[in-house]
Amino acid sequence: MGKTAIIWFRKGLRLHDNPALLAAARDADHLCPIFILDPWFLKPDKISVNRVQFLLESLADLDASFRARGSRLLVLRGKPQEVLPRVFKDWGVTHLCFESDTEPYAKQRDAAVRELAEAAGVEVHSPVSHTLHDPQLLLARNGGRPPLTMQSFTKLVDAVGAPPAPAADPPEKLPPLAPKAETEAAAAAVPSLADIGYPPAGTTPFKGGETAALARMADYLSDKDWVCAFEKPKGNPAAFVRPATTVLSPYLKFGCLSPRLFHAKLQQIYTEKNGKHTQPPVSLRGQLLWREFFTLCGASIPNFDRMEGNAVCKQIPWVDDPERIKAWEESRTGYPWIDAIMAQLRQQGWMHHLARHSVACFLTRGDLWCSWEAGQAVFDKYLIDADWSLNAANWQWLSASTFFSQYFRVYSPISFGKQYDKDGAYIRHFLPVLKDFPSKYIFEPWTAPLSVQQQAGCIIGKDYPRPIVDHATVSKENMARMKAAYDAAKAAAAAGGSAGGGGGEGGKPAKRARKK
Numbered sequence: 001m002g003k004t005a006i007i008w009f010r011k012g013l014r015l016h017d018n019p020a021l022l023a024a025a026r027d028a029d030h031l032c033p034i035f036i037l038d039p040w041f042l043k044p045d046k047i048s049v050n051r052v053q054f055l056l057e058s059l060a061d062l063d064a065s066f067r068a069r070g071s072r073l074l075v076l077r078g079k080p081q082e083v084l085p086r087v088f089k090d091w092g093v094t095h096l097c098f099e100s101d102t103e104p105y106a107k108q109r110d111a112a113v114r115e116l117a118e119a120a121g122v123e124v125h126s127p128v129s130h131t132l133h134d135p136q137l138l139l140a141r142n143g144g145r146p147p148l149t150m151q152s153f154t155k156l157v158d159a160v161g162a163p164p165a166p167a168a169d170p171p172e173k174l175p176p177l178a179p180k181a182e183t184e185a186a187a188a189a190v191p192s193l194a195d196i197g198y199p200p201a202g203t204t205p206f207k208g209g210e211t212a213a214l215a216r217m218a219d220y221l222s223d224k225d226w227v228c229a230f231e232k233p234k235g236n237p238a239a240f241v242r243p244a245t246t247v248l249s250p251y252l253k254f255g256c257l258s259p260r261l262f263h264a265k266l267q268q269i270y271t272e273k274n275g276k277h278t279q280p281p282v283s284l285r286g287q288l289l290w291r292e293f294f295t296l297c298g299a300s301i302p303n304f305d306r307m308e309g310n311a312v313c314k315q316i317p318w319v320d321d322p323e324r325i326k327a328w329e330e331s332r333t334g335y336p337w338i339d340a341i342m343a344q345l346r347q348q349g350w351m352h353h354l355a356r357h358s359v360a361c362f363l364t365r366g367d368l369w370c371s372w373e374a375g376q377a378v379f380d381k382y383l384i385d386a387d388w389s390l391n392a393a394n395w396q397w398l399s400a401s402t403f404f405s406q407y408f409r410v411y412s413p414i415s416f417g418k419q420y421d422k423d424g425a426y427i428r429h430f431l432p433v434l435k436d437f438p439s440k441y442i443f444e445p446w447t448a449p450l451s452v453q454q455q456a457g458c459i460i461g462k463d464y465p466r467p468i469v470d471h472a473t474v475s476k477e478n479m480a481r482m483k484a485a486y487d488a489a490k491a492a493a494a495a496g497g498s499a500g501g502g503g504g505e506g507g508k509p510a511k512r513a514r515k516k
């Protein structure tokens with residue numbers, strides 16, 4: 001019997017550096033590229049139209065690349081555990097290849113699919129290409145536990161050595177679809193948003209797909225001096241025409257861009273510049289290491305997306321306040337810097353890292369004292385780069401629950417943004433209700449005299465809300481609450497219990513706060 005292989009796309013929506021695709025295509029008589037629209041993911045109340053649009057654009061781009069190689073992408077619908085056994089049989093499949101995935105849902109799904117494949121006599125191949133290194137290999141090299149500081153993580157990757165080089169590009173011509181798959185092709189085109197129950201169009205300016213990813217990377221990397229001087233957290237969170245960072249995150253999330261290719265390109269530039277460049281954790285390569293570090297944490301720490309049962313997370317008595325959470329989500333806190341960032345999130349599905357810091361600190365330990373899990377869910381809904389591990393890790397960081405412990409360092413919702421957006425151009429753009437406010441008052445519009453409000457056509461308390469809390473007062477109260485939670489965690493640890501904050505590195509608390 002000849003080889004009929006499926007390349008099953010989930011993330012990894014690209015042709016370049018795709019070891020699963022190469023394995024599927026190698027010596028195959030028939031190659032069936034598929035994507036399965038899993039109802040588990042497609043929930044309009046949970047996942048915004050912007051991210052689904054980005055996904056569909058990525059699939060259309062992938063389809064075009066396959067067509068250029070004499071093939072095409074088939075988009076099937078249903079639960080993978082039901083769709084795959086059917087096509088194994090109908091198409092006479094002998095091999096199934098897909099990129100390995102470490103998220104909890106994916107792990108369960110893939111384990112079930114492996115069993116079904118085995119039962120059907122289908123050979124499975126699942127290489128790692130979503131991260132620089134194989135997370136299992138990193139874990140094994142670290143004694144089975146993830147490092148809990150960026151410093152120890154960097155040491156670990158340095159010890160492991162360079163990541164694998166990007167895989168070769170696929171051949172110009174790929175094997176044809178299996179004849180039975182061909183008969184389903186007409187019904188398996190990339191659907192429109194409306195076809196799958198979404199509004200007809202999103203509002204994000206970022207277009208999905210491998211083609212856009214490679215063009216974007218080439219654009220940002222063309223300025224080699226910028227690459228070598230890159231230093232995060234420096235950079236302007238209010239720059240929205242040309243963002244201060246690469247906006248490669250949605251492409252990395254969906255795998256339209258290979259992290260190994262990005263890494264290799266960076267190394268090439270660093271070499272050309274004779275090693276004169278910034279270093280991790282602040283350099284551009286350092287950003288890829290944050291991604292790698294947090295993916296490893298997500299892959300190996302049970303219950304990483306919640307406080308309960310998460311051994312590394314401080315147990316903090318957050319208050320469940322749906323009204324506050326809704327006000328934050330819908331840009332109704334009365335703090336223009338916060339509300340503009342949340343408007344950018346809903347409109348574009350992306351914001352600068354420091355903007356994310358501002359709103360995450362505000363929702364949790366800074367001002368509203370709501371759980372980071374609630375913020376994580378809102379980000380998960382709207383971000384086009386929403387990533388299970390990265391989202392959970394960064395929310396834990398910002399709420400000073402894990403990784404970071406300087407809870408007394410709080411972002412002011414007034415003065416922090418002012419450093420970058422002196423005249424309020426960012427605020428005016430994302431909160432047009434305030435567009436005619438004088439710069440003097442735009443970060444604190446409630447302090448403007450009524451006559452100024454009237455002239456700006458925006459009355460505070462009527463057209464735009466008053467501040468939801470008084471930052472100066474609540475931020476102090478919240479610091480005291482944080483101190484109490486930290487003291488309780490310490491006492492519990494001394495008594496031998498696990499109140500979070502340890503666990504990963506021989507039970508030691510994560511004490512170092514690094515620049516990120």
Ligand SMILES: Cc1cc2nc3c(=O)[nH]c(=O)nc-3n(C[C@H](O)[C@H](O)[C@H](O)COP(=O)(O)OP(=O)(O)OC[C@H]3O[C@@H](n4cnc5c(N)ncnc54)[C@H](O)[C@@H]3O)c2cc1C
Pocket residue numbers: 232245246247248249250252253287288290291292294351352353354356357360379383385386387388390391392394395398516
């Ligand atoms: C509360 C909060 C939630 C976040 N949720 C997500 C998320 O769901 N998905 C996501 O991709 N990023 C998340 N981040 C991390 C970070 O803000 C974004 O990765 C970054 O802003 C994306 O923009 P960029 O591609 O221009 O980044 P660049 O600075 O150009 O960095 C290049 C790449 O490095 C990676 N990276 C950079 N910073 C981080 C970081 N802190 N943690 C992990 N990886 C990083 C990303 O893949 C990014 O694309 C979150 C940050 C915060 C504070």
